[in-house]
Amino acid sequence: MVRSPLSSGIINIILGVLFTYFAIQQVKMNDWNFFVYILLLIATFDFGAGFRLIAIHFKLKNMKKNQ
Secondary structure, three states: OOOOHHHHHHHHHHHHHHHHHHHHHHHOOOOHHHHHHHHHHHHHHHHHHHHHHHHHHHHHHHHHOOO
């Protein structure tokens, strides 16, 4: 089964929100530590990939529409 870029992008954004939430909770329980930076780095990659995949979805949709 092949997933569309839109659904993969939405999943990545949800994961980015989840990792950001975990990082915030970790800072509240403890202080800033290495684990928080790792969580935020993963969240950043997920947000970037998610927005990129959503942009690809709309570019492909526009290309199919113009054909």
